[in-house]
Amino acid sequence: MGNYRLDRIIKFDAIFFDRDGTINEDLFGYINSLEEFKYFSFSLEALKNFSSLTDNFFIVTNQSGLETGVVKLENLELINQKIFSDFKKMKLPLKKIYYANSYKEGFDEMRKPGIGMFNIAKSEFDINLENSLMIGDTYSDMLAGKRVGMKTIFLRTGFGERYLAQVKAENIADLICDNLLTASLEVILK
Template sequence: MNHQKYIILDRDGVINIDSPSYIKSAEEWNAIPNSLEAIKKLTEHEYHIIIISNQSGLGRGIIPYSDFIQINLKMLSQISKAGGSILSILYCPSLPTDKCFNRKPAPGMFNEIARRLNISLEECYSIGDSPRDMDASLLSKCKPLGLRTGNGRLIENDSNYNIPMFNDLADAVEYVIKNDINN
């Protein structure tokens, strides 16, 4: 079993400002304040960061794949310039009606990461801003952390979720580092 440190992040609403009409171009991608610095801090503390994201805008034909690639390249460039590093990005282009096992709230992308990296997800934090993120995290046995950015109010106002909530990624990262017994 791989004993390195891993953390799973959602993209929209966690790293960047989300939009109800999708992030359709690199120009529309804007980092949430302090998120890039938070990723840098995770990198400095030797976490391997994985981004897992539903991207139904692809499946709906709203976002061309070439634009999706440019969005991610902009994100990776800004993360790198801030001193952070991303190990992998997984995404699911399926629509909610497709009932795809990879689309959150299903745990398929989480399970794929566990298989590829030979890791136990029970040792991983997963940070998200929506009930879908929390459900996928719980189903895959990750340690979920919720953010008030993006759609976080939906988590915080739902009594089904008894998980730590944070104002933003920077606050959640402070919690992760403080509670990591390996640091």
């Protein structure tokens, strides 16, 4: 793992988490109800660990199912309310959940690997992206992170195994971990 260690990081301006496959299970590629939204068993413990490294959590999630109709906006909002409520109970510093609701692709688009959601967070909350961290389970998460100069952690949960080779080949992950909990321990125990 030597090459992937995040050296000399003490505190991040913000940590950006992908949602599906990163903090919750992603069995079908989209989630359209509270019943389908299930945290990984270790997620809240892992998030608590990460909260020692920043005062700003964001969730950045591609939800193109809103455009195709497989995800309904009211259901997404219910899930967002649940996440905010759970994070609040755990005293986790979640500032905002950003979602990309279309399939539009391009460098500046909202949809990852576009950087739109990150730029909005940067301006809304005065975040220094170059001192921030992106955590996700897809190639797009890592590429978006690198495009704005963030540190990146790639997880093998969710769609991680599918993208692992590509992420390694392009060297766009600073750290590769089995899951969110091992990632949190790897970073906080330094």
